[in-house]
Amino acid sequence: MIEFNLNGKVVRSNAFDDTPLLWVIRDEFGLKGTKFGCGIAMCGACTVHIDNDAVRSCSLPLAMANGKEVKTIEGFENKHPLQKAWVKEQVPQCGYCQSGQIMQAATLLDKNTNPSDDEISAHMSANICRCMAYPRIKKAIKEAAKQSTLGVNIFDPSISKDA
Amino acid sequence: MKLLNKSLLNNTSKGIDNDFEEAPQLSRRKFLIGAAKSSLIMAFAPLAMSLTASASQIISDRAFSPSVWFEIKNTGEITVHVARCEMGQHVGTALAQIVAEELGANWDDIRVEHASSDPKWGFVMTGGSWSVFQMYKPLSQAGAAGRLTLIDAGAKILGVSAHSCDVKDSKVISGNKSITFSEIINKGKFDRTFTPEEMAKLSIKSPDKRHTIGFDRLALDVPPKTNGKAVYGIDVELKGMVYARPVIPPTRYGSKVLGVDDSKAKNIKGYLGYEILKDQSNWIEGWVSVIADTYQSAIKAADVLKISYQAGSSANINEQDIIDEGIKLVNQKESGVLFVNDGDVDKAFKVAASSMSATYITHTAMHFQMEPLNATAEFKDGIWHVHCGNQSHSLTQPAVAKALGVKVEEVMIHQYYLGGGFGRRAYGDYAIPAALTAKQIGKPVKFIFTRVDDSKFDQARSASVQKVSGALNKNNELIGYQHYVSAGWPTLAMAPGFMPKALDGKGNFDPFSTSGSDHWYSIANNRVRTINNQVAQKAFNPGWLRSVGPGWISFGAESFIDEVANEINIDPIDLRLSLLDGKGKNKGHHPQSVNGAKRLKTVLEHCRKTANWGGKLSKNEGIGIATSFGQEREMPTWIACAAHVKVDPRSGEVKVKKITMTLDCGTVVHPDSARAQIEGSILWGVSLALFEGTEIKNSNYAATNFHNYTPLRMNDMPEMEINFIDSKEFPVGLGEPGVIAVAPAIANAIFNASGVRLRELPMKAEHVREQKAKA
CATH class of the missing domain: 3.30.365.10 (Aldehyde oxidase/xanthine dehydrogenase, molybdopterin binding domain)
Incomplete structure (x- = not known):
């Protein structure tokens, strides 16, 4: 029995220890937003967060998720700035890879609130978009970075504490 | 992928309906407008259909077989039904824009529905960079007919002449008077038929008057593709289904299974057995389907199955x-x-x-579309239901029917978002092993190709x-x-x-x-x-x-x-x-x-x-x-x-x-x-x-x-x-x-x-x- 936290809820699975987390998330817990692409961690369609790191769930044995916090695209509840930016920039074409792209991009913005073009390319080249919506993925990440209130807070004495 | 050469059309041999060019097909149809329940329905219907019944009667009886249609609910919601698949082009949005333009609809009222297989659609293929080119004229005319009808009904209610009216934002407007489409539908009576000749004469807006075509609209399929809610073929679940994975034979053609040893697979929990697929069309030969209660078990079992083959005759060809x-x-x-x-x-x-x-x-060069091939199949109430994203019901449905040995109308293809098409989902032969497995084991089956399986079966x-x-x-x-x-x-x-x-x-x-x-x-x-x-x-x-x-x-x-x-x-x-x-x-x-x-x-x-x-x-x-x-x-x-x-x-x-x-x-x-x-x-x-x-x-x-x-x-x-x-x-x-x-x-x-x-x-x-x- 493996127990982990899935989008804020504790869940338990009796699947084999070596079952890729992807199939447990999709078929046992019914969260279909995470996609199967290659099965060898080469395409990124299955990207989820485990303790806030982007992980390829198609190649992660269930046992490795034991006791961890797993977040999928559904866990963002449509509130993540990247999701808004993805709509604003009209990023998805077929859309199949986009959950993975968003999960991957989120870990970039977590660590780097203002990534450069090259930093975005380096981070996002781990994920394939077969429709090649890359220019828009890049644009949307920049847009989200602009909108994001995450990251470095600069103390501005002119703004009151409660504002 | 499409050719519209007229000489081509004339030369198509039997077996493929010449109706595959949408526009001429629609030009042989009349356009009906009538009310059914709480909606106003507008649809092309075959000319040969009842000459005596009124449009309204035909529509409310659902006696018609529309190939292009849209409806306006009395709430004002406008649904455009499109027989084109969504594989990244936002085609539903573009086609709906064409209707909305002529109809004078407020874009916020527009919804799009993607159709499942039905002969009423004629030859359906999303490919060839063809959709807007083919549908521009018929959809413009359909929208224009709708506009005329709404104007006539709206003018009557407002007590003004139809000539003084125009449409905008889902309203009929005459000077400072106006009435919404939804009010018109609640109050008006509709029963109107346009002949093909009348349709052809309808005036289409001049480009300088356009408010929707040529303007950006947020694509309707984008939001669900940013939050995991978009449903692709691979996301389908049916009650009581099992999972299956293929073992692809050594050659594309002519392979034959000589024997299967599944002794190792039997040690895998969840393994339910295998089937040597019997395809009556011989499209796939020498295929083994491995069945399990989870996909992971099917993957594992297929990996350890020992199959001996007689390979096809052309097994040694190189680039x-x-x-x-x-x-x-x-x-x-x-x-x-x-x-x-x-x-x-x-x-x-x-x-x-x-x-x-x-x-x-x-x-x-290969497709490598992101969503590996898959289909989910089930026999229910005398119909073979096949769930998968595909670019052409018209190619896929008969292929599945032939493989099963049933009539085309006994197969129904249900459409979903496509995780990439690029031509690989035009001839949906990946549905064949799914349907055959479902047939041979008598259960609903979700049949998924791993990426490697998908590559081996690429076209x-x-x-x-x-x-x-x-x-x-x-x-x-x-x-x-x-x-x-x-x-x-x-x-x-x-x-x-x-x-x-x-x-x-x-x-x-x-x-x-x-x-x-x-x-x-x-x-x-x-x-x-x-x-x-x-x-x-x-x-x-x-x-x-x-x-x-x-x-x-x-x-x-x-x-x-x-x-x-x-x-x-x-x-x-x-x-x-x-x-x-x-x-x-x-x-x-x-x-x-x-x-x-x-x-x-x-x-x-x-x-x-x-x-x-x-x-x-x-x-x-x-x-x-x-x-x-x-x-x-x-x-x-x-x-x-x-x-x-x-x-x-x-x-x-x-x-x-x-x-x-x-x-x-x-x-x-x-x-x-x-x-x-x-x-x-x-x-x-x-x-x-x-x-x-x-x-x-x-x-x-x-x-x-x-x-x-x-x-x-x-x-x-x-x-x-x-x-x-x-x-x-x-x-x-x-x-x-x-x-x-x-x-x-x-x-x-x-x-x-x-x-x-x-x-x-x-x-x-x-x-x-x-x-x-x-x-």
């Missing part, structure tokens, strides 16, 4: 065998069949002061060989041109009814492996022969890959024209411009290719200005140009493309720095998704030119997954400048055309940067090094 056969074929004067034959080519070459020729090769773009020759007179004018193209033919394998008769009457040919050779350059003596490579045909199932024939044929044609320019020392743009005179057959015709080659000339001139052509470049850099007119000569999207590359003189590595593209596709219905299609297809072009490609090895594809098939990633993305010519002409296609000119533009740029002429796709650093060493 080089296909290429060798192609080279042989393009060098035989009479091989294949005649496609273009203008003037007297033999004479031109005989009297020529000089001539030149070159042979171009493209290697096997790759065949390797190709083409030879282009030119004859020049003493003034260095191109007086003769000859182009031989050869490849494995997808249409022969999957839709032979679409193969038209050749010009010489000596057989039929695959238009999707030929078009692109019928260029718009005015050369008096011009011949094209198209040749099936049967070695390729035997080894694997050739497929339609985004941009099909023009995607590889233009690599030859547009490289060659540059080679000629270089030979005679003329600027390659000047040479092209001199041949684009728009005379004779290159004049084009109304409506889709009006002004013909002159529009190609315009985009080329525009691209020349925007692409820094002739400007100063850094060392080892070059700009190359190419034009295209895809997706078909009968549906031309006029494109000029410039590639700016840098070639590392030592490693031979090619970096594409920038692509500049100018295009004229007539009226742009949805500018932002048009741009998105071009961005994606330019990158496809770069990817196919430099990063993709595999080889046939023992009649299988060498590439199996993303570790050995490597499409372009973000770090390889060049800068792009895309310019659309502002046009009010008839809209043509955009899904594929952007791919076509990219590879030859890069090849020409490599030549300009390094002096190395590459005649093989994909173009690799080692090719540059080899050529440099030879020079």
Whole structure:
């Protein structure tokens, strides 16, 4: 029995220890937003967060998720700035890879609130978009970075504490 | 992937309904408007239908078989039903925009529904960059008929004359009076029929009055694709279903299972057994389906199954065998069949002061759409229900029926979002093993190909060989041109009814492996022969890959024209411009290719200005140009493309720095998704030119997954400048055309940067090094 936290809820699975987390998330817990692409961690369609790191769930044995916090695209509840930016920039074409792209991009913005073009390319080249919506993925990440209130807070004495 | 040549339509053989061209089919239909329950329904219906019943009666009885329709609920919600699939083009949005434009609808009221299989839709294929081109007219007319009806009813309620009324934001407006569509539907009575003649006479808005076409709307399919809610074929779950995975046999054709040992699989928890599939159509032979209660168990069990086979007879074909056969074929004067034959080519070459020729090769290229093939199948209430994303119910439904040995109407295909199509989901043969497994075990089955299974069962773009020759007179004018193209033919394998008769009457040919050779350059003596490579045909199932024939044929044609320019020392743009005179057959015709080659000339001139052509470049850099007119000569999207590359003189590595593209596709219905299609297809072009490609090895594809098939990633993305010519002409296609000119533009740029002429796709650093060493 493996127990982990899935989008804020504790869940338990009796699947084999070596079952890729992807199939447990999709078929046992019914969260279909995470996609199967290659099965060898080469395409990124299955990207989820485990303790806030982007992980390829198609190649992660269930046992490795034991006791961890797993977040999928559904866990963002449509509130993540990247999701808004993805709509604003009209990023998805077929859309199949986009959950993975968003999960991957989120870990970039977590660590780097203002990534450069090259930093975005380096981070996002781990994920394939077969429709090649890359220019828009890049644009949307920049847009989200602009909108994001995450990251470095600069103390501005002119703004009151409660504002 | 689509050809709209009228002669083609006339030549389609039995088995494929000639109705596949949507517009004429609809022109034989009448348009009904009537109320049913709380909705106003507007639909095309067959002419032959009841002559006595009223439109309203027919609609409320649901006695009709509409092929294009939309409805307005009394709440004001407008649903447009489209028989086109969504695979990234946002096609539902563009088609709904056309209806909304004429209807005068508020965009916020619009919804789109994608249809499941039903004969009422006629021949349905989402491909060929065809959707907007085909549906523009009928949807405009349908919207206009709706507008007229709403105006008449609204005017009556408002107590004004219909002539004083207009529509806007889902309201009928007359001076300072107005009434919403929803109020009209609640209060009015509707019973109206438009004859085909009346439909044809309806006035369509002039371009300057448009409020929806040509304006950006947020694509309706985007939000669910950002939060995990979009449902793809692979997300389908049916009650009581089990999972299955195939074991793909050693050869595409003729394999036979001799024995299966599943003793090891039996140790895997959840393994339920295997089935040797019995396909009554013999489309798949020697397939074993492995069944389990989870997909992971099916994957594991399939891996440990021991199957002995008798392989098909052509088990040992390699890429080089296909290429060798192609080279042989393009060098035989009479091989294949005649496609273009203008003037007297033999004479031109005989009297020529000089001539030149070159042979171009493209290697096997694969789909690798992100969503691996899958289908979920179930027999319920006498119907075989197949759930999967697919580009063509019309090709998939009969294929499944034939495999099952049932009637076509006993199969129902349910549509979902496609995790990429690119031509692989046009002939939905992946539904066959799903349906057969469901049949043989008597249970609903979710049948998923792993990525490796998907690759093995791909329908790759065949390797190709083409030879282009030119004859020049003493003034260095191109007086003769000859182009031989050869490849494995997808249409022969999957839709032979679409193969038209050749010009010489000596057989039929695959238009999707030929078009692109019928260029718009005015050369008096011009011949094209198209040749099936049967070695390729035997080894694997050739497929339609985004941009099909023009995607590889233009690599030859547009490289060659540059080679000629270089030979005679003329600027390659000047040479092209001199041949684009728009005379004779290159004049084009109304409506889709009006002004013909002159529009190609315009985009080329525009691209020349925007692409820094002739400007100063850094060392080892070059700009190359190419034009295209895809997706078909009968549906031309006029494109000029410039590639700016840098070639590392030592490693031979090619970096594409920038692509500049100018295009004229007539009226742009949805500018932002048009741009998105071009961005994606330019990158496809770069990817196919430099990063993709595999080889046939023992009649299988060498590439199996993303570790050995490597499409372009973000770090390889060049800068792009895309310019659309502002046009009010008839809209043509955009899904594929952007791919076509990219590879030859890069090849020409490599030549300009390094002096190395590459005649093989994909173009690799080692090719540059080899050529440099030879020079």
